[in-house]
Amino acid sequence: MIKIMTWNCQGCSTIKSMNQTKNTINLIKPDISILTETNLKKDQNLAQIKNHYSTGGKGKEARGKGVMAINHLEQIEIKNLEEKEGRILKFTAILNNMEINIICIYAPASYDRRKGWFSNNISLEDLEQADIVTGDFNINKYAKIKFKDGSSDKRKFTENETIEFLMMEVGLTEILPNSTTKTTFKDKLIDRTFLSTKMHQLNHSYKIIDKINKSDHNIVVMDFKIPNFTKIYKSPLWKMNSIIIKEDKTIKKIEKIIDHYQETKRKNLNITEYWIKFKKKIKKQCITTEKKRILERKKTLSNLANEHTKTKNKYEKETISNEITILQEEERIDRMIKSSINYINNKEIASNLLTSILKKRDSGSQIHRIKNPSNGEIETEQKEITDCFRKYYETLFKEKECDQETHTELLSTWNPPIDKKKLTEMEDRIEEYEVKLAIEKIAEGKSPGEDGITSSFYKIHQHKLIPILTELFNFFLNNEIPTEFKNGILTSIYKGKGDVLEISNRRPITLLNVDYKIYSKIINNRILKILPNIISKYQNGFIPGRLLHNNIIALDLAMEKSDRNTIITFYDFEKAFDSISHKALIRTLNHLKFPRKITNTILSMLTNTNIRVMVNGQLSESFRAGRGTKQGDPISPTLFAIVCECLSTSIRKDNTIIGIKLNQNNSMKIGQYADDTVTLASNIDDADKMDMKVIKFCQATAAKINDNKCVCITKNPKIKTKYKTIGAKEEERYLGFFFNRKGVISKVDDTVNKLENLTKCYSSVSSTLKGRITILKSYLLSQLTFQLYINEINDIKKLENVNANMLFKGDRWAISKERSRRDYEIGGLELWNMATRSNAQKAWIYEQYLREKDDQNCPPHMEVWKSEKENSLSRIHIKCWKAWKLLHHPRERITLKLNQVKPKYENKQKLKVIYRNMMDIKYKGWNKHQPTTGQKLIQKNINHPILPFREARSITTIKGRDLAWRYLLKALPKHHGENCHSCKEEESSMHIFFECKSIKQNIDSIYQKVCKDSNNTYHGPWSEKVLGKLLTPFSSNLIGAIMESIWYRRNQIKFNDNTTIITENQIIHKIKKARDAEWDRTRKIVEKQLRQELRCTDNRESINRTASIKRRLEKFSHNWNSKLMTINIPEHFIPYCSYNTNYS
Structure with a gap:
């Protein structure tokens, strides 16, 4: 049990107030005390309080500030302490091997000072990791807020709504939100406490202690029963380090292993035994390399720390500090990769990855309590929790009998014409180009399966692996697939609704070996060629070329044409992908006359698969999956669509079922998107007949309908339907859209309101303008654009304010809306005109x-x-x-x-x-560059006919690109009349980057030396003119790296009173990172071109492909390779290198 007390003590800086505070604490006897408004100074001596962790202000600033945490229990370990502005204290409390992340807040009392305070000081990342957020929030209840000067600010959302929305977005809920936990004063909500799902899972209680004479704030006391939880160790599964695997040394070592195994080719081993042995060797090599790297870095850090202690020269100390920082950053990235943490701060990443990262984190990722499905009891021990999951999924995947006769009856209604030639081609020998295509289509960054080998390994070494894999996969096509290849690790994600303690409310995902996924993708690609011809137009899920919106338009049209007797039923299949019978699947494939080899290999992929469940990093004992398709397997959606089609045909081809008449010649009876099924009945008899078909389908395939979640819509409330009928004012969600009795209803206004709050959550996620644009377009506005294929926007002005809020952290546009819509290359943001x-x-x-x-x-x-x-x-x-x-x-x-x-x-x-x-x-001429007065001045200074926005975009260093681009855009943050903190002259953008005397000489020296060492032209002293010399990627990234270092140094001095020195090593390190990123992109493009060349049948086309590859490699060499840094080119690229390239 842990008791946590949180209280605004209204000062404890004097002896008297401190004694009063201590007496109150002694009366309550908490294990951890959290105090706000302590009014303590930063350097105040608190020797009389043991195990305290305090924030405060300087001198007179201490008043009205201060947060303190006191640990009263020896068994509790406090770590990861961090404080901010004397108003925020973050720490981790550990008891019984369970970590509790706590954020204590004491917000400014006045709205003038508090405006933007939360978003500037508490990041979304902080809140996502928090288990308890508590303290004095000082939140205004009302939308109209009065300032000290008498003016007011009336806004749509109150501070309270915004904070509560933010907490909800990250899965934090307030304890007893409707009670007196909020100390109220006039128009404010003061003391508040929010808990994560993890804390709500624990047996807990809380009580409010009335205001005492020491303070007029309530005391909140929380008791949590902490189970004797087995320490959550790191996952026992090894995972390949995706950074080490891309390093030149590692690539060479692995290629030697591949060559050795090719030369000694198998001896007495068959191809599968050979491949298993080979993977073990690769794993051993990667582990050895990683261990060696860790030891070398540890030794280097130790040596640098000793040098830093010994040297007295300020410049040398700063240089050593920079080197230590670089190594620590590498170490942090390694840890991040190993723990699969997605770190996005200051990043600009591909939108599909970004969207997956920015979605709400699974609030139940660490599971400390779960309901035992067998007896309903709550389990808290790791072993029992893991066992509960294993038993649940073993039961779920256990083979269940299905009715063969009923299935045959349903299948008899489905006889699609299939080209026999295409069927025969499906079992042809697997070609190398198919393997290459599958490798390229496997996404990077996904968790690997049991062998720990990531997709990056296959992508980097595909030229040597493709012949081996082609032989291996052809063996699979003709024989049984060994169990080692198809085993899976099952993890689960909380769906976000329902009781978090119920395992049934979690979505299972199977982690599979990448080599298995490549094979699965090859077989799936072959089936996809015939899929649109055998699946009807009423099924749009996972069929190439078909749209989700077709379902929505058709359903809305049907409801528009419906009368008072029509009944529309939305079916909910329980664990649809996990419940399909393997026997039913094979019967379906045989009915379609799929080739024997394809049917056998699919059966082999699904059967005799061992599954282990992973909970909190711990693995269960394995069990055999007897039914279902694995979620995470590339072929799974395709197989599901094939099995479901007989349900659709049995309903559509039954002439006794009328459906809803769309016009004189067309009616609609069913719509499907994977397992999302809706039936459209003309009357109750129609509905009953369709329901009987659904029941038969379940009997035939072992699927199951969740009766409690099926819903009907009818315009006649007197009709009694089998399933729940929604009322006149109720809605049903289907494929992301909402329907009522009239049809699809617009939720655009609600989405805009939601975006208004989401921008406050995410505006601080990325520190670059480009990063915020990516988040805005890929994650936030995509929630709106999804609906705009069907619906309209009513309040464009409000949406534009939302955009401004996200991009510029305020309602004011830093650049005009017209400029924001132009292309990046001419100084725009490529922001959409949402009406257009x-x-x-x-x-x-x-x-x-x-x-x-x-x-x-x-x-x-x-x-x-x-x-x-x-x-x-x-x-x-x-x-x-x-x-x-x-x-x-x-x-x-x-x-x-x-x-x-x-x-x-x-x-x-x-x-x-x-x-x-x-x-x-x-808007004629909307996309033409029209420079502002400030931009015209830059053009004149750099002697450039147009501003080099296009060249600035070639800068790979993220912050450097953002600074150069915003400098040209004239959109850097401005503080008029402020002096430079280094040289005390008036600070402007030009002064910061090019004219500050304190760094100008040092920067010019570094710029000149790096240009010389890299064989790049030195374009004179460091000044604004260098922006006109963004001629090559190397010079562009050099300028970007220097601008980034200058900006970092300026902010360190301004905000942290910390003077830093910019060094040559620091700049070169940034350029090398940029070069590696650029080479990674170039390598992927060349690999794709090589695959296309492999498939060329025309000699002229093949010659053109070869020439294109040579030009790309030559271009990279010209731009990046020098005596300062040179890329080690893969062996299979060498024939494409011309005489004037410079690769090692």
């Missing part, structure tokens, strides 16, 4: 319709749109038609006739092209 973007999305939908409407297998809504007249278009049709007309100039629109229009583009166009064409029509 909304129209472009609908026009894109209409382009799809014009292109596919005459296809025999076109989506059901397109069949209806073809027959509709201009004066009676359905809801979504008229929106898309009007938007598509905007792609034409106004004079052309009058002549456009609905049934005579043709696609505007010969080929299928990307949404981006349609958007830009709409912008060209509506």
Whole structure:
């Protein structure tokens, strides 16, 4: 048990107030005391209090500040202490091997000082890691806030709503939110405590102690029962270090191992035994390399620390400190990779990865309590928790009988015409180009399976591995796949709804070996070639070329055409992917006459698979999976779609089922997106017949319907349906959209309101403008654009304020909205005009319709749109038609006739092209560079005809690129009238980077030396003119690295009173990181070109491919290789290197 007390003690800096505070603590007897408003000074002597950790202010600033934590229990260990501004204290308390991350807050009392304080001082990352957030928040209840000067600030969201939204976003909930836990004073909510899911899982209680004479604040006391929890050790699974694997030395060593194994080729081993032995050797080499690296770094750090202690020269000390910092940063990155922590602060990363990172973290990732599925008791010991998970999933994946006769009956309704030639080709020998394609398509950064080998290994060494893997996979195609290859590690993620203690509310994901996933992807690619021909237009999940929005448009159209008797049923399949019978799957493949080899290999992939469950890094005993497809297996969605199709055909081909009439010739009975199934019945008899088909499907395949989660919509409340019917004011969510009795309803306004709060959460996630743009477009606005294919934006102005809030951390635009929409290369942010973007999305939908409407297998809504007249278009049709007309100039629109229009583009166009064409029509010249007065001055100083935005984008160092680009954009933070903290002259952007006397000479010396050592031209002394010399990636990154170091030094002096020295090693280290990142990109492009060359049948095309590869390698060598730094080129690239390249 741990007792934590939190209290605003209103001062304890004097002897009297300190004694009063101690007496109160002694009365309550907590294990940890958290005090706010201590009014203590930073250097105040508190020898009378043991084990205290305190923040405070300097001198008079101490008043109204101060947070203190006191540890009263010897068994509790306190670590990771961090304080901020005398108002925030973060630490980790450890008891019984359980870590509790605590943030104590004492916010400023006045709104003037508190405005922006939370977002500037408490990061989203801090809150995501926190278990308890407590203290004095000083939050205003109301939207209208009065300032000291008498003015007011009226805003849509109160501070309270914003804070509560932020806490909810990271999974923190307030204890007893409707009670007196909030000390209230006039219009404020003062003392508050928020807990993570982990803390709520524990047996706990809390009580409020009324205000005592020492303070007018309540005391909150929390008791948590901490189980004797087995220490959560690091995962017993080894994982390949993705940085070490890319280093030249490691690459050479691994290539030697591959060559050795190729030369000694197997002896008496078959290909699978050989491959298993080879992987063990690779693993051993990687572990040895990593251990050696850790020991070398440890030794280097020790030597540097000794040198730092001995030397008295200030410059040498600073140089050594920089080297230590670089090594510590490398060490931190290694730890981050090994622990799979996604670190995104100051990063600008690919949007698909970014989205997955920024989604809410799984609030139940560390599981300290779970409900035993067998008896309902709460288990707290690690062994019992792991055992509960194993038993649950063993039961879930246990083979269940399915009705063969019923399945045969359902399958008899499905006889798609399949090209026999394509079927035969499916079992052809696996070719090298297929292996290469599969390797390229495997995503990097994903957790590997049991062998620990990541996809990076296969991508880096694919030229040597492809022949081996091709032989291995052809063996799999003709024989049984060994168990070692298909074993999986099952992890689970809390779904975000339902009781967190129930295992059923967690989503299982299987971690599989990458070599297995490559093989699975090859087989899946072969099936995908025939999939659109055998799966009907009513199933859009995981079928190439089909859209989720087709389901939404068709369902809305059906509801528009429905009458009072129609019933729409949304089915919920319980653990759909995990429950499908293997026997039912094989019956389905045999029914479709899949080749024997393909059927056998799929059966081999699914059966005799050993699964181990991983909970808190600990592995359970293994069990055999008897049914289901593994979530995480590339072929899994395809197989699921194939098995589900017989349900659709059995309903559609039953002539006694009417469905909903869309027009005279077309009706709709069912819509599917993977397991998300909706049936459309004309009356209750129709609904019952369809429900019987669903029940038969479950009997035939061992699937199961969750009756409690199935929902019906009908316009007639008197109809009694089998499942719950939603009321007139209720809604049902389907594929991310909401439906009521009238059809799809817009949630755009709600989403904009949500984004308004989300921007306050995420505006501090990235410190670069480009990073914030990436987050805004890829994660925040994507939640809105998803809906805009169907719905409209009502409040554009509000959305633009949301954008400004995110990008510039305020309601004011640092650059004009017109400039923000231009391309990066001409000084814009490539930010969408959301009104035009909304129209472009609908026009894109209409382009799809014009292109596919005459296809025999076109989506059901397109069949209806073809027959509709201009004066009676359905809801979504008229929106898309009007938007598509905007792609034409106004004079052309009058002549456009609905049934005579043709696609505007010969080929299928990307949404981006349609958007830009709409912008060209509506805003002529919108994307032309029009420099501001300040930008014209820079142009003149650097003697450049146009500002070098394009060149600045070639800077790879993230912060350096951001600074150079924002300098040219004239969008750096400004503090008018402020003097430089180094030389005391007036501070401007030009002064900071190019004119400050305290660093100018040192910077010019470094710039000149690095240029000389790298064989790059030295363009005169360091000044603003260098921005006109961003001629090569090397020189651009050199300038970017120097600007980054200057900015870091300036901020260290300004905010931390810490003078730092910029050194040559520091700059070179940044450039090497940039070079490695650029080489990684170049290598991937060359590998892709090599795969394309491999498939070339035309001699001329092959010659062009070879020439293209040579040019790319020559370009990289020219830009980066020098005596200062040279890339070690892979062996299979050497034939493509021309005589004037300079690779080692």
